[in-house]
Amino acid sequence: MLDTKILVVDDDQNISEMLRLYFENEGYEVKTANDGAEGVSTFKIFEPDLVLLDVMMPKKDGWQVLREIREMSSKPVIMITAKGDVFDKVLGLELGADDFVVKPFDMKELSARIKAVLRRYSAHNNNSDDDGEVIKYEGIEISKQKYELKLNGKPVDIPPKELELLYFLAANYNRVFTRDQLLDKVWGFDYLGDSRTVDVHIKRLREKLDGTSDRWQLKTVWGVGYKFELLN
Numbered sequence: 001m002l003d004t005k006i007l008v009v010d011d012d013q014n015i016s017e018m019l020r021l022y023f024e025n026e027g028y029e030v031k032t033a034n035d036g037a038e039g040v041s042t043f044k045i046f047e048p049d050l051v052l053l054d055v056m057m058p059k060k061d062g063w064q065v066l067r068e069i070r071e072m073s074s075k076p077v078i079m080i081t082a083k084g085d086v087f088d089k090v091l092g093l094e095l096g097a098d099d100f101v102v103k104p105f106d107m108k109e110l111s112a113r114i115k116a117v118l119r120r121y122s123a124h125n126n127n128s129d130d131d132g133e134v135i136k137y138e139g140i141e142i143s144k145q146k147y148e149l150k151l152n153g154k155p156v157d158i159p160p161k162e163l164e165l166l167y168f169l170a171a172n173y174n175r176v177f178t179r180d181q182l183l184d185k186v187w188g189f190d191y192l193g194d195s196r197t198v199d200v201h202i203k204r205l206r207e208k209l210d211g212t213s214d215r216w217q218l219k220t221v222w223g224v225g226y227k228f229e230l231l232n
Contacts, residue, residue: 004118007048008032009039009065010080011057015103019052022107023114036060040068048075050118052110053097055081063095070096074147074160076117080105096159120188135170137230139213142167151212158208161186165201169218169228178225202226 006028008019016032023030031046033039037059043051051069055062066077076098092100098117101110135142141150144167149158158166165186169177177185179198187197206218219229 003029004050005029005031005046005048006050006052006114007039007043007046008052009034009036009042009057009062010052010054011035012054015054023111026111036062036065039065043069044072050075050114050121051077052114053077053079055079055092063092066092066095066097070159076121078110078113078117096161098161116188135167137170137213138215140170140209140216142170149208151209156208159204162201162205162208165198166205166218166228169226173216173228173230176221176224176227181225198226 004027006023008016008030010016010019010032011034013034016034020030020032031042031048033042036057039051039053039057040060053062053065053069057065060068062079062081066079069075069077074096077096078099078101079092079097080101080103082103098121099113101113133144139152141148142163143149144163147158147160147163149156149163149166165182168182168186182198202218202220209218214231216228216230219227221227
């Protein structure tokens with residue numbers, strides 16, 4: 001936790017100040033921003049280890065801020081929403097959010113989620129056993145080191161978790177994994193979300209991969225889970 005930096009982006013100054021005081025007391029270095037534009041500029045200067053990002057804000061909403069952060073960095077982002085809407089969660093996952101909390105939230109739960117997300121991020125970045133490898137099949141190249149997906153030689157924009165899920169399945173081709181196993185392997189054993197997360201990411205991956213090749217596919221094994229299947 002030493003030297004860990006958190007950026008809070010929320011237009012409610014009372015919430016921002018409450019979060020700042022609480023997490024400074026837990027040993028984090030915390031900066032706040034009170035609109036989306038300020039959030040993006042502060043992110044560039046402060047270079048936080050994690051962002052707590054409100055959805056509804058002036059100037060730039062949380063979705064736009066998340067898009068801009070993902071263009072610069074894969075650092076963890078936890079979205080804060082007052083709605084708790086399934087649509088909000090799905091959109092956030094598609095754009096590359098790492099977790100969600102709904103207002104009003106419990107500070108101890110939020111603290112636990114922050115620690116869990118930071119552990120997963122740290123474990124991923126410290127595990128270099130396969131990060132340097134590029135997985136290649138007909139029409140597709142997946143680099144976890146560069147966080148890059150190429151389809152038929154052309155780079156494709158892809159959120160970090162989608163790439164990690166695709167990389168894991170492709171590296172373990174023809175093996176079936178349940179949703180819970182994929183949550184464990186890709187998101188981490190302490191992920192506090194649910195299995196719908198996997199379904200959302202698989203759906204988005206299929207949209208990106210559609211028509212690339214007839215030599216492989218992301219296949220649903222009904223009643224079990226998913227696999228990256230190589231076809232004859």
